[in-house]
Amino acid sequence: xxxxxxxxxxxLRAELAPMASMGSSRRLLLLLLGALTGGARxxxxxxxxxxxxxxxxxxxxALLQSRSSHHAVPTAPSFAERxxxxxxxxxxTVGEYLTCLASVPIEPARRDCALDIIFEQLRSLYTYSxxxxxxxxxxxxxxxxxxxxxxxxxxxRELSQTEKELRKETSxxxxxxxxxxxxxxxxxxxxxxxxxxxxxxxxxxxFTIDVKLDPVTKDMQxxxxxAASWSPKTLEGKTIxxxxxxxxxxxxxxxxxxxxxxxxxxxxxxxYLRGQTLRSVPPKDGGKFTVTLEGGGHLESHAVEWMVTVPxxxxxxxxxxxxxxxxxxxxxxxxxxxxxxxxCFTYNPTFDRMVDLFKHLGQPDIRCxxxxxxxxxxxxxxxxxxxxxxxxxxxxxxxxxxxxLSPLAPKDPPPGETPETPVVVExxxxxxxxxSSAAGDExxxxxxxxxxxxxxxxxDRGNGTFASVLKITSFGPFSDILPCxxxxxxLAAEVSGGRLILDVIGNGGGYVSSGYNLNNYLYANMPGxxxxxxHESCEWYDFPKNDPLTxxxxxxxxxxxxxxxxxxxxxxxxxxxxxxxxSVEAFGLDPEYFGRARKAGMLQ
Numbered sequence: 001x002x003x004x005x006x007x008x009x010x011x012l013r014a015e016l017a018p019m020a021s022m023g024s025s026r027r028l029l030l031l032l033l034g035a036l037t038g039g040a041r042x043x044x045x046x047x048x049x050x051x052x053x054x055x056x057x058x059x060x061x062a063l064l065q066s067r068s069s070h071h072a073v074p075t076a077p078s079f080a081e082r083x084x085x086x087x088x089x090x091x092x093t094v095g096e097y098l099t100c101l102a103s104v105p106i107e108p109a110r111r112d113c114a115l116d117i118i119f120e121q122l123r124s125l126y127t128y129s130x131x132x133x134x135x136x137x138x139x140x141x142x143x144x145x146x147x148x149x150x151x152x153x154x155x156x157r158e159l160s161q162t163e164k165e166l167r168k169e170t171s172x173x174x175x176x177x178x179x180x181x182x183x184x185x186x187x188x189x190x191x192x193x194x195x196x197x198x199x200x201x202x203x204x205x206x207f208t209i210d211v212k213l214d215p216v217t218k219d220m221q222x223x224x225x226x227a228a229s230w231s232p233k234t235l236e237g238k239t240i241x242x243x244x245x246x247x248x249x250x251x252x253x254x255x256x257x258x259x260x261x262x263x264x265x266x267x268x269x270x271x272y273l274r275g276q277t278l279r280s281v282p283p284k285d286g287g288k289f290t291v292t293l294e295g296g297g298h299l300e301s302h303a304v305e306w307m308v309t310v311p312x313x314x315x316x317x318x319x320x321x322x323x324x325x326x327x328x329x330x331x332x333x334x335x336x337x338x339x340x341x342x343x344c345f346t347y348n349p350t351f352d353r354m355v356d357l358f359k360h361l362g363q364p365d366i367r368c369x370x371x372x373x374x375x376x377x378x379x380x381x382x383x384x385x386x387x388x389x390x391x392x393x394x395x396x397x398x399x400x401x402x403x404x405l406s407p408l409a410p411k412d413p414p415p416g417e418t419p420e421t422p423v424v425v426e427x428x429x430x431x432x433x434x435x436s437s438a439a440g441d442e443x444x445x446x447x448x449x450x451x452x453x454x455x456x457x458x459x460d461r462g463n464g465t466f467a468s469v470l471k472i473t474s475f476g477p478f479s480d481i482l483p484c485x486x487x488x489x490x491l492a493a494e495v496s497g498g499r500l501i502l503d504v505i506g507n508g509g510g511y512v513s514s515g516y517n518l519n520n521y522l523y524a525n526m527p528g529x530x531x532x533x534x535h536e537s538c539e540w541y542d543f544p545k546n547d548p549l550t551x552x553x554x555x556x557x558x559x560x561x562x563x564x565x566x567x568x569x570x571x572x573x574x575x576x577x578x579x580x581x582x583s584v585e586a587f588g589l590d591p592e593y594f595g596r597a598r599k600a601g602m603l604q
Contacts, residue, residue: 085324085326085329085330085337086099086100086103086337086338087100087103087104087323087337087338087341088100088310088323088324088325088326088328088329088337089310089311089312089314089322089323089324089325090309090310090312090325090326091230091307091308091309092307092308092309092310092326093287093305093307093308094203094282094283094286094287094288094305094306094307094308095286095287096308097201097203097282097308097310098177098282098286100173100341101171101173101174101176101177102171102173102174103171103173103338103341104171104172104173104341104342104344104345105170105171105172105342106169106170106171106172106175106342106345106346107378109373109377109378110172110346110378111166111167111169111170111172111175112167112368112372112373112378113368113372113373113375113377113378114175114368115163115166115167116367116368116369116372116373117368117369118179118193119159119163119369120368120369120370120372122159122186145461145462145463158185159182162178162182165178166178166179172342172345172346173341173345176195176197176198176345177198177280177281179193179195180193180195180198180280180281181258181281184258184259184281195280195345196314196315196316196317196344197310197314197315197316197323197344197345198279198280199279199280200310200311200313200314200316201279201280201308201309201310201311201314202277202278202279202308202309203277203278203279203280203281203282203283203287203306203307203308203309204228204276204277204278204306204307204308204309205228205255205276205277205306206227206228206230206231206235206291206304206305206306206307207224207225207226207227207228207231207235207236207304208224208225208226208276209222209223209224209225209240209252209273209276210222210223210225210273211223211273220249221239221240222239222240222248222249222252223237223238223239223240224236224237224238224239224240224293228307230305230307231302231304232302232304235291235293235302235304237295238293238294238295238300239293239294239295240291240292240293241292241293241294241299242291242292243289243290243291243292244285244289244290245290251289252269252272253265253268253269254283254284255272255278255283256268256269256271256272258278258281258283259271259272259278259279278306282306282308283306287305287306287307287308288303288304288305288306289304289305289306290302290303290304291304310323311323312324312325314344315340315343315344315347317343317344317347320340320343321340321343321344321347322340323337323340323341323344324337324340351375351379352379353589354366354375355375355376355379356589357586357587357589358375359376360582360585360586360589361582361583361586362582364376370547443459443460443462444457444458444459444460445457445458445459445460447487447488447491448483448484448487448488449484450480450481450483450484452473452474452476453472453473453474453476453480453481453484454470454471454472454473454474454480454481454483454484454485455469455470455471455473455484456468456469456470456471456484456485456487456488456491457469457470457471457488458491458495465496466495466496467496467499467501468488468491468492468495468496468499468500468501469488469500469501469502469503470484470485470488470500470501470502470503471484471503472484472502472503472504472507472518473506473507473508474507474508474509474510475507475508475509475510475511475512475514475515476510476511476514477511477514478511478513478514478517478518481514481517481518482517482521485518485521485522488500489522500522502522516537516538517537519531519537519538520534520537523537524537584604
């Protein structure tokens with residue numbers, strides 16, 4: 001079946017269903033044999049008249065041979081004549097996967113536009129702006145007696161160096177892979193970069209492992225649980241001693257670090273052990289490693305490797321962007337795979353629609369970043385490279401062709417896996433300071449607790465003073481957090497001179513509004529506060545801190561204009577109506593995607 005063009009089967013679907021309903025596997029067999037030799041209808045018609053069950057296997061073979069002599073199947077070029085496929089779906093080695101990515105080209109304007117957008121966002125997001133602008137001076141200094149690890153922040157320098165390297169990249173696939181690796185270091189619940197063909201690609205180890213304790217030494221051991229289909233089954237049940245002449249725990253801690261998200265190496269390893277696959281970015285060793293195992297009292301070594309699974313629909317686009325199997329290409333089909341892969345990595349209808357919308361609103365010079373590449377220039381460059389012409393924008397007044405190609409930014413990613421957040425209290429003082437007492441009291445006293453949400457804690461610092469801590473384990477409804485906040489504030493007034501530690505380490509995320517409401521509760525009535533009003537406790541969460549959004553905020557604070565204040569009300573109304581009509585037309589370019597169908601209807 002792999003040697004057949006799938007299009008041959010489309011006319012046969014109507015016949016296939018009734019044959020199956022008759023419960024005759026022989027009829028189905030004859031139907032498929034007919035497809036192979038080009039005579040499906042004649043075969044099935046004869047079968048229906050003469051009765052398929054009466055035909056022997058020899059009769060079927062003779063019929064097939066007879067059909068073959070009259071309906072010869074064209075011979076496809078040999079595998080050697082075409083050369084090995086560079087990109088294909090299905091199971092493949094890490095080397096084949098990386099070779100494919102490196103083969104996908106990208107035009108300089110396209111690359112620069114993508115990088116303009118990405119780094120402009122990073123440099124202007126509230127979350128990272130301070131770290132990037134002056135990251136070397138943002139290492140926290142903790143008070144004496146507070147024993148917590150502090151991670152050094154050198155984000156700005158790393159991003160600047162990475163950007164310089166990415167500006168030289170000529171491959172769309174390699175660019176996407178490097179960006180994905182970079183965002184692995186930044187990723188949390190709201191910061192990430194998702195490129196469809198990479199996001200849907202899975203990288204699997206040669207076997208799954210489990211963590212056990214040696215019954216004698218009590219040392220942690222990694223044991224092979226299940227070998228992958230491409231690995232020897234004899235590996236199972238044996239203890240791993242070395243991988244590439246390295247300690248196996250060290251190796252898998254490094255593998256787990258690729259996933260990012262968590263800052264603790266142990267938490268990363270726990271996350272990896274739950275699924276034991278990687279997405280997009282392979283291990284540093286190129287997927288190959290030599291494992292030394294112990295079993296039955298002796299050591300043995302095996303050369304095994306990671307493998308990559310690329311789905312046919314990894315691009316997340318239409319059927320024209322399907323990534324064909326290796327066998328299909330070897331049989332002479334999918335000869336346009338190079339073009340498909342370029343489209344796979346550089347096509348994004350969202351970007352095109354945005355460019356069209358702004359053109360329609362009279363803003364043809366929108367740029368990928370402040371002072372950066374013209375968005376229309378990037379699209380035009382990609383269109384010339386692809387040799388295609390897409391639909392023109394109605395009313396945009398643009399004469400040049402437009403093709404739906406855009407920088408790396410695919411459809412909205414699926415929600416990420418939420419890490420399990422154990423309800424624990426961080427140790428705010430070293431164990432050496434822990435007090436012992438006949439009464440059995442601890443150095444941390446829980447004053448108020450809401451299960452799964454928060455704690456108000458009184459912490460004995462071991463020097464006769466106390467710290468008040470509001471510990472947030474999850475940002476659920478603010479009604480859950482408020483009792484802890486009230487108790488923590490009262491406690492701070494009583495035992496720590498009004499000073500309160502707000503501890504959000506390891507929180508599982510939740511409602512952004514709960515964080516803003518907490519800000520408002522803590523700061524609105526504080527003497528000298530910079531947040532007396534509720535809206536001042538909020539941010540443009542997950543949005544860049546830039547001039548356009550500042551303009552929107554000022555516009556919102558200003559309120560709607562009063563018609564009585566206009567010197568020429570009729571002129572004002574006419575101009576307003578013209579702008580509204582233009583907005584309706586612009587949103588009409590794709591009202592469903594922009595989510596503005598209702599707004600456009602109201603404006604109309």
